[in-house]
Amino acid sequence: MSLLKVEGLGKSYTADKKILKNIDFEIKAGEFVSIIGPSGAGKSTMLRCMNRMIEFNEGKIIFNNQDVGSLNKKELRKLRTNIGMVFQHYNLVPRLSVIENVLHGRYGYKTTLQGLLGRYTEEEKERAFYLLEKLGIHEHAYKRCDQLSGGQQQRVGICRALIQEPKLILCDEPIASLDPNSSKVIMDHLKSISLEMGITCLVNLHQVEVAQHYSDRIIGLNNGEIVFDGNGRNLGEEQIHKIYGTKSRELITA
Amino acid sequence: MNEQTMRKSRWQTGMFLLIIIVLSYLSSAITAFNFVQGLATIPKALGWIFSNLMVTQESLEKLPKILEKLAETIFMSIAATTLAAVVSLFLGVMGSKTTKVNNFLSVFARFIASVSRNIPVVAWSLVLLISFGQNSVTGFLALFVGTVGFLTRAFIESIDEASQSSVEALTATGATYFQIVSKAVIPQALPQMISWVLFMVETNIRNATLVGILTGTGIGYTFDMYYKMLNYNAVALVTLCIVITVIVVDLISNHIRKVIL
């Protein structure tokens, strides 16, 4: 069953340049899909079109049988509760505690007033602790987020996405600011989330090897166009060249 | 090449100094300021200060009255600053590019801030005095208006500095605008904003003296009264009280700043 379906997606920030051109793909529920491509290819832009953090100009996105492009403000808010998002720079509120940052993921379900008063139910808090424990950072629950290492902060970011109880998680370069060890921890967590919880993951990645190792499927993006879509095993030297537009492999893996 | 740029920069410096000298000359001509006389005044004035501005036993008797006025001034400054901070918070959120609702409101907020900051506190004092009369409310309002202008500008900068990234994250979770502002933006900007508020409390205590002289309220009025009565011992005591107050407030705010920033 398809969870996300993209048809003829197009986006331009300025009239003279199209960033995304005629993007078509379909993602099944529970799939782990990586998007790779050189920087400036349009990966972040594409990811943000999925939950309309960026408005697209052309084409159609169907998420969970809903036409994303035609939703009004309220419906869009509802849609976003179903889509978690994880960022390269974690995007936490640095001065607040870890647990508060995780609970931020519940705002989509609350009225403005409940949100302003900062009311969370005890179940929500318990759930937050459960998730923190699952990702192994429960000891830091009461620390301020800016006191955590990058890898720990990213795990908080993942918890914040998970507490939304999303069907899909979008990750924009989740390991680009992390050292190799933390990167592995984060990717392992994402993979197990997808396997155990059945949550679909769409992940922008820089490193081809990582994408090959973790994903069910890889989409290669170059200059706003899909130039590869298939299993990582089928991603050969030639395809990589097509995606990155370079002969030197060192440039890619560096 | 290098020599050329050096010659150019020397030429620029020369021009610059010339302009400064010409402007200084024009300024002293238009204000009838006499450099020599001005310089000569300094030792004379300092001498006068040290021989006349003395706190005496007799002036100490006026201390309770002075302290009462001082308290009025301090409260006036705090109230004006706190209430101005509340208003500025709204204007700051409206004005900042991180949280603005639309461009019109943003420009509007900045405009209000700029006007209320740049219309001199003197003008507000004098206009308010006409209808509000000689009481604390006049001083309070005069300080309030200027403070709104200053704090709004400061708050806009603080909110701008708060990272856009957590706003993005909360938007993506489906949070509403007010939730994002109150839970992601304000918590980040708050310590910086408190720091500005503390700075403004101190500034307003000093400004309150000026406003007090113009509107006949608070410690400024007391100072003016003794000044016109040529009671310099009391003038010295009033000044001393203000100095101590400002320094104490400064020390307290510095301490708080150290903890929160």
Next chain:
Amino acid sequence: MEAAYIKRKADGRIHIKSGSKGDQAVRWTIITLAVLTVVAFLFFNYAGLELGPAIKETAYNVKVMFLEPALNHFDLGEAIYQVGVTLGLAFLATIIGAIIAFFLALMAAANLAPVWVSRTVRVFVAIIRAVPTVLWVLIFAIAAGLGSEAAVLGMLFHSIAYLVKAFSEAFEEVDKGIFEALQSTGANWWHIIRSGVLPSTFTYLLSWVFLRFEINFGVAVAMGAAAGAGGIGFELFMASGFYFDLREVGFITYAILIIAVLLEVLSTRLKKRYLPAASN
């Protein structure tokens, strides 16, 4: 089984705040200010205040001021001249202040002067700052007589205090390497200042001087009104307190507003261009 790392309140609800010292200080500061504000309103002297009529009258006065500005007691040429006087006072206080502040800042910068010197200068500056400018001007007026000398000298103090702080911070950010390089060539202290410190901080210092000039314009207006130092501020005081001529008050306010906004626009540009760059 309850996990040990979850903190609960007395009523069994789960804590979520970090409870750091900083957060608590923020909270207590806000509470204290709020309480003091409430107390202030109880404490205020409301002598002769009738709020309703006062607000109505003020609204009317403000309307007259801003919608019907006019000059009645002097002409446009005189107004421009008086604005010039105020600008002149501000300029003199700024320039003289900047020169004095430069030398004091050399003594206040921790990397250029011995600790006890820099500390002494800082305490001295803090005390100077604590006396409101208007008091300085009035005190100097007794000794020097009312006039531009008293105004400029009085305004000098806060200009110096402000610029010493800004300048000394700028000096402290000068790269250590520059000192070492110059010292190793055998340059003396003055040499280091002239060819090391000054060139690398000059535009930065200049921006601060301009920012102070902007502030001093406002101060000069105030001193004209409150301390009889002349200029457009004094005219403002006369129009309002002596002639009760709101239209003239309006005209003068516009004149001051225009200059102030011009200065602000200029200083914001300067700040954007020179100050962030210098802070790295």
